[in-house]
Amino acid sequence: MKILVPDVPFDLAFTALLPDGGASFGPGGTDIVVAYAMKEPVPEEHVDADVLVTWSSPPRVVADAARRLTRLRWVQTLAAGPDVAVAANFAPDVVIASGRSLHDDTVAEHTLGLVLALVRRLDVSFAAQREHRWAKEITFAQEDPATAASYTLDGARVTIWGFGSIAAVLAPLLSALGAQVTGVAGTAGERHGFSVVTADDLPTLLPRTDVLISLLPATPQTRHALDAATLAFLPPHARFVNVGRGATVDEAALVDALRGGRLAGAALDVMQTEPLPADSPLWDAPGMILTPHVAGGRPRGAARFLAEQLTAWRTGGREALRNVVVR
Template structure:
């Protein structure tokens, strides 16, 4: 079986994790592991591969692979979200699985950084710094009984939308800072001690939310799911942080909510179009923090994860993180 792995700037010593260096992984068969340039089309001599591992490949490269790799049966992306692979046009016989869990720690760290930055008004302080302005008004606002609770997570009502593995890493950190965390997922219930509401409970929950954190994936059902109607349900003092996918947000509605003051602030690591075009209104919206899709960083533990996935594939056992299609 031929397996294509990306030529990546981190340790992906995949063959060494397989028995005999990958020479005879299964009885009666052999594995050939080939590295390819992830930003370039798969070379013609390797279009016969059955397994394609991807990470940060441009959409056009994956679309090209979907057209030119007739023997492909499995695409494993090392990204937390499989959205680029899902849009590439792979046939229904091709299994697509994501790298969910490989980015949990770094996304959690970045989400917490953005949350604290917007709650503590770090963007305002940085803007004041560039103007050589000593922004004492922040301190006055924190001392004002009418606005003091808007500057802290202590007692804040935090809604985490998309309550998966990253949410389970992030929520205890928010709890430690005094926040009251409620999750939103496809099914209501309780997860690791946190209450989780289903879609039918979202409207009522948003009306009582101080901070909304989105960890949603980009799938057809979530496109622009945070729209003008849902944004209008949030209190005007609420803030929004997105470290999921940009396509889940109606950006025009978000811009309008921030400019009109119907939303106090936001912080985004992901946008619908990336890189963000120079003429995007997001660049100049007040009370908005932008970072260039850097929350995930490199996948951590990718080599062991891939070896475990291949072991399952060879044995006919279920793979982790398979995306329904």
């Protein structure tokens, strides 16, 4: 079995998969692990690969692999969201598995940072710093009983839309700061000690929401899930944070809500077009904080995860793999 792994700029220690640090793996040395340049098409001599591991490859490279690697049986992406691999149009019998769990801690940390930056109005402080101006208006707003509650997470009602493994890490962090957390997922109930409702409940939940966090994946069903109609349910003092996928947000509607004062602020780590074009209205939207898709960083524990996945594949096939994508 030939396994292609990305030649990444950070140490994923894929050689740890090999008992001798060489190129063979498994009983009798029947498996071959080959590194490929993740930003370039797979070389012709490796189109006979059985397994393709992807990380941060451009969509065109993954789509090219789907066309040319006709012997593939399994694609393992190290990204939490498998949208690029799914969109590449691999043959129906090719198993696609995501890297869910590899980014939970870092995405949760970044999300918490964005939420706190919005609530504490760090964007105003940073802008004032560049102007050499003492932003006393923040102090006045925190002292004013009419606006004081908007400057703290203590007592804030936070809704997390997309309540999966990242939310399981994030929700307790928000709760520890006094936030009242409610999740939104495909099935209602209780998860990790938090109440979870479905999207059908958004019309009654969002008007009582102070901070809305989206962890939604990019699927045909979630495209522009946050549109003008959904934004209209939020109160004007609410803030929105997106660390899921950019395609889930109608960016024009978001900018319009910020400009019209119908939303107090937003923070985006993901956008529909990345890198964000210089002429995008998102750059200058009032109350906007942007970060360049850095919430996840590198996949943590990827070598161990991949080793476990390979063992599962050998012993039980696709049924034994974690994070298999239904398509």
